[in-house]
Amino acid sequence: MSDSVMQKIKDYIMSEFLPGEDPDELTPTTPLISGGILDSIATLKLVVFIEEQFGVNLLPHEVDKEHIDNLDRIVLLVRSKNPTVA
Amino acid sequence: MAAGAGLEQGFIVSARQRPQATAVVEPGRGTITYGALDHLSDRLRDRLSSLGVAPGDRVGFCVRKSIDSIATILGTLKAGAAYVPVDPQAPPSRAAYILDNCEVKVIVVESGLAERLFAELTSLGAAPAVILLDSDKNAGAGLREALDLLDRASVAPPMDSASNKPTDLAYILYTSGSTGKPKGVMLSHENAVGFVDWCSEAFTPTAADRFSSHAPFHFDLSILDIHVCLKHGAALVLIGEEIGKDAPRLAQLIADEKISIWYSAPSILALLGQYGNLRSRDYSALKQVLFAGEVFAVKHLRTLCELLPQPRYFNLYGPTETNVCTYYEVVPPVPPDRTKPYPIGAICSHLQGRVVDERGVDVTRGAEGELIVAGANVMQGYWALPEQTAKSYFKGADDVPWYRTGDIVTEDETGCYTYLGRRDRMVKRRGYRVELGEIEAGLYRHPNVKEAAVVAFADDQAGVSILAFLSSREEKPTSLIAIKRFCAENLPLYMIPDKFTWLDSLPKTSTDKIDYQRLKAMR
Numbered sequence: 281m282s283d284s285v286m287q288k289i290k291d292y293i294m295s296e297f298l299p300g301e302d303p304d305e306l307t308p309t310t311p312l313i314s315g316g317i318l319d320s321i322a323t324l325k326l327v328v329f330i331e332e333q334f335g336v337n338l339l340p341h342e343v344d345k346e347h348i349d350n351l352d353r354i355v356l357l358v359r360s361k362n363p364t365v366a
Numbered sequence: 367m368a369a370g371a372g373l374e375q376g377f378i379v380s381a382r383q384r385p386q387a388t389a390v391v392e393p394g395r396g397t398i399t400y401g402a403l404d405h406l407s408d409r410l411r412d413r414l415s416s417l418g419v420a421p422g423d424r425v426g427f428c429v430r431k432s433i434d435s436i437a438t439i440l441g442t443l444k445a446g447a448a449y450v451p452v453d454p455q456a457p458p459s460r461a462a463y464i465l466d467n468c469e470v471k472v473i474v475v476e477s478g479l480a481e482r483l484f485a486e487l488t489s490l491g492a493a494p495a496v497i498l499l500d501s502d503k504n505a506g507a508g509l510r511e512a513l514d515l516l517d518r519a520s521v522a523p524p525m526d527s528a529s530n531k532p533t534d535l536a537y538i539l540y541t542s543g544s545t546g547k548p549k550g551v552m553l554s555h556e557n558a559v560g561f562v563d564w565c566s567e568a569f570t571p572t573a574a575d576r577f578s579s580h581a582p583f584h585f586d587l588s589i590l591d592i593h594v595c596l597k598h599g600a601a602l603v604l605i606g607e608e609i610g611k612d613a614p615r616l617a618q619l620i621a622d623e624k625i626s627i628w629y630s631a632p633s634i635l636a637l638l639g640q641y642g643n644l645r646s647r648d649y650s651a652l653k654q655v656l657f658a659g660e661v662f663a664v665k666h667l668r669t670l671c672e673l674l675p676q677p678r679y680f681n682l683y684g685p686t687e688t689n690v691c692t693y694y695e696v697v698p699p700v701p702p703d704r705t706k707p708y709p710i711g712a713i714c715s716h717l718q719g720r721v722v723d724e725r726g727v728d729v730t731r732g733a734e735g736e737l738i739v740a741g742a743n744v745m746q747g748y749w750a751l752p753e754q755t756a757k758s759y760f761k762g763a764d765d766v767p768w769y770r771t772g773d774i775v776t777e778d779e780t781g782c783y784t785y786l787g788r789r790d791r792m793v794k795r796r797g798y799r800v801e802l803g804e805i806e807a808g809l810y811r812h813p814n815v816k817e818a819a820v821v822a823f824a825d826d827q828a829g830v831s832i833l834a835f836l837s838s839r840e841e842k843p844t845s846l847i848a849i850k851r852f853c854a855e856n857l858p859l860y861m862i863p864d865k866f867t868w869l870d871s872l873p874k875t876s877t878d879k880i881d882y883q884r885l886k887a888m889r
Contacts, residue, residue, distance in 0.1 A: 301846040310847055316854030316862045317847065320611035324641060340615035344608060 285334065285365060286355050292329050293351075297322050308352040313345045323348070330354070336361035372530030373558045374443035376597025378404065384573065384599045390433050391576075391603045393619055396505025398433045400599065403440065406433075406506055409513050409522070410441025410474075410497075416522040417495045419471050421446030421534065426470035426494070428452045428461055428479050431604050433506040434499055435583060436592065438474045439537075446528025447471070448535035450550075451583040454479055455607060456858050460548065462486030464540045468550050468749050470494050476501040476508065532556035538749055539586055541686050541799045542861070544791065546807025550749030551686045558589060560742030561689045564716050565594045568693065569654060569680075571627060573599035576651070578620070580605045580630040585797065586686040587658060590629055600627075610634065617642030624651035628677075631797025632662035633829050639670040649674055658682035658690065659797030660829050661707045661785065664700060671698035683710035683785065686799070687745040687758065687769050691717050692783055709784040710775070717741035720768065721777050726760045736789060737775045738768040745769070793822040795830045798860045802832070808857045809834060814844045817872045819880045820863060823889060834863035835872055835885050843868035 286308065294303055297317055312318045318326060326348070327338050336358055348354050358365065377400075381389075385401030398406070419425060425442040427449065429435040435451070442449040450468055452461040454476075461483055465473055473494050475483060478501035487493070497516070499508035516522070530536070536555045543549040571577070577595035579602050581587035595602040603623045609615050617638055620628065635657055638644065655670075655677045662681065671679065675698050684691040694711025713719035721735035722728055729735035738760050744767060747755035759767040772790050775783040791802040802820045809818035817837040825831035838844065844852075846866055853862040873884040 298846055305845045305847045311851065314854060315847065316850035316859065319859060319862070321637070324611075324613065324637070328641075340609070340612055340618075343612060 285358055286351050288333060289326075289330065289354055289358075290351060292333075293317070293326065296325065306351070308355075309350050311349050312351075313349045330358060334358050334362055334365045336365075371532075371559065372443060372528075372534070372555045373536045373562070373593055374440055374527070374530075376562065376593065377440060378527070380573075380596055380599035387573065387599055388601045389596065390436050391601055391623065392433055392505055393603060393605070393623060396433070398437075398506050400596075402506070403433070403437060406437045406510060406513075407440035407444055408524075408527075410437055410509065411444035411527060412522040412525050413497065413513055413516055414441060414445040414447065414472055415525045416520075417472050417497075419445050419447050421528050421530070423447040424450050424468050424470045424535075424538065425472050425474070426450040426452060426465040426468075427474040428454050428465075428483055429474060429476045429499060429508075430454050430501075431579065431583060431606050432504070432508070433604075434474075434476075434503075434509040436602070436604075437506060437509050439583070439592065440596075443530065443536060444527040445525075446530060446534065448552075449537045451537070451539070451588075453582060453584045453858065455582075457856055458482040458486045459856070460858070462490055462492070464548060464550070465494065466490045466492040467540075467547075468538055472497060474499065474509075530555045532559075533746070535746070537589075539584060539686050542792070542801040542804045544801040544803040546804050548804075549751055549754065552746040552749055553689075554746050557689070557743050557745060558593065560716055561589065562593045562597055564690075564714050564743075565590055566597065567715065569594075569627065569656075571595070571598045571600055575600040575626045576624055577602050578605060578625045578628045578630070579603060580610055580628070580634065581797070582607065585659075586689055587629055587631070587797070589689060590656070595627075611637070613637040613641035614643060617644055617647065620652065621647040621649055626651050627654045627656070628652060629656040629658070631659040632657045632666070633660065633796045635670055636663065636666035636829075639666055639673060644670075644673040650676070652677045654678050654680065656680045656682055658684070660794035663829065664704055664707055667696065667708075668700035668702070668704075671696070671700050675699070681708050681710060683783075684739075684743075685769075685771055685773075688717070688739050688743045688771070690714060691719065691739045691741075691743060691771075694782065707785070709778075709782050711783065712781045713739070713783075714743075717743060719783070721775060721783075722760065726762060726768075731777055731779065734774055734776055734786060737771045737773050737783060739771060740766050740768045793830045793832070795832070796860050798858070800830075800832070800861055805832065805834070805857065805861050805863065808853065808861070809836065809849075811856060812844065812849065812852050814839050817880070819872050819882065819885055821882060821886050821889070823886075825864075831865070832861075832863040833865045833867065833885075833889055835867050835869055835888070837869050837871045 381400040381404035540548040579591040679696040
């Protein structure tokens, strides 16, 4: 399940914020916010995508480096919110 | 302005008149009254003096937006020194450069930021005295406990507050510099007080108001927030970086805290209009919305005015070197067919403006030219950069220093200016000034970058989008992720380009300079 969640989020980040980049470069631990890939507007777009795609609601304090700075952490957060997503 | 009428005097008078009133709010963390803030900043003044700070010195601080940082500003001014805020989110190398450049005597720094900053300062050979605050304390407790600790070793004897003269420096704000290093804009008490007094006249705030403090303290919008608010005995609601760009959360905070005077860059207002769900809450307390720092895209301004029709809207304009020098009231509704941005407005009543050509000769009214400004707000110059300071002024036969804004405008028959663009390579992004040359200098520091050129375009969503063109020293260019991470470690976030394009080599003009026109055509 989590692979599918991760792949969907990865695909979105690749197409929206890293066009032309080699997908292998974006690993589960690549820093997204502290690594300069997501700025504030990009973060907002990603949150909207995650909420719509997985039917979850991210709380304001979760939209920070601690919770969404890499794919691993995002998947953990989504799974904690909605264990049923495929 | 008479001696002894420094920038801090407005606050001191408010504190005497209303010691029990709330001065500063850290939402969800705590508040401080005028009386307690006066006392805390007195204690810092005494400690700074005992550490050798004298009138004319500089005190730097690298502290998240907090009651501690407001007390630091006031304590520094009371000690007769100029305050130098550095961005706690900026790369430590940049913060250390700034603190070393203007030779601060003391830095106030919070523990979570201290280690990397000290390492950078040490590498520069700088060793200012330090007041270290606990990052986990709120509502002034960090500074209070740091001063208690220092007092236990040796009590700082009580001092009188300095009698600041009009020409004494009040603060130095560092802005992007075209040579790759930030430059320090020096503002005197006279500059600052002239601006604050004009705000009193233009916006007539009262002690019942609740001001937002959205801009970071190293950004000149904070001068209005902090000093106009405290002069009028109003409450200052601090909005931290963690919430400042999070539109839904910010929208909630504005309603909960009953903000009555809001001031920010337009980009965050555009996000609030799009993502803030503003219809769902009560904003009846909000009476003025001020914005400055960049052009407000009309479609986003229209949306905001439709969602919040009751406040008055003011477009303020001015570089850090003069603070606000023109303003324009936008009266809602914004017509549905309007696409042209609103004018920047008429010159403020205490300043003078002219539109001149490259030789400094006034153009005929209606023609394009550079806006130059004279009067009480105009800065003293750039710290330790006499040549750049001299170039920034135009001096005519009258010997009056007219600050050259670098902004191309037209003036209509009513004296209202319309902004057209820049005469150099500076852009405004999310309200911040960005010299494209500083981004290029940052990119050149990457070992694999052979050539770097940066161009900017107007962008409906982000205001300005920045594109970097690079050529590589090695056959395989650095990955996009790696170059973005390098930028995040070396440049402030608002300077990171949106797009990177690697070329075999950058196009050149016939004189072998980088051909920016061709790069612009390649986007």
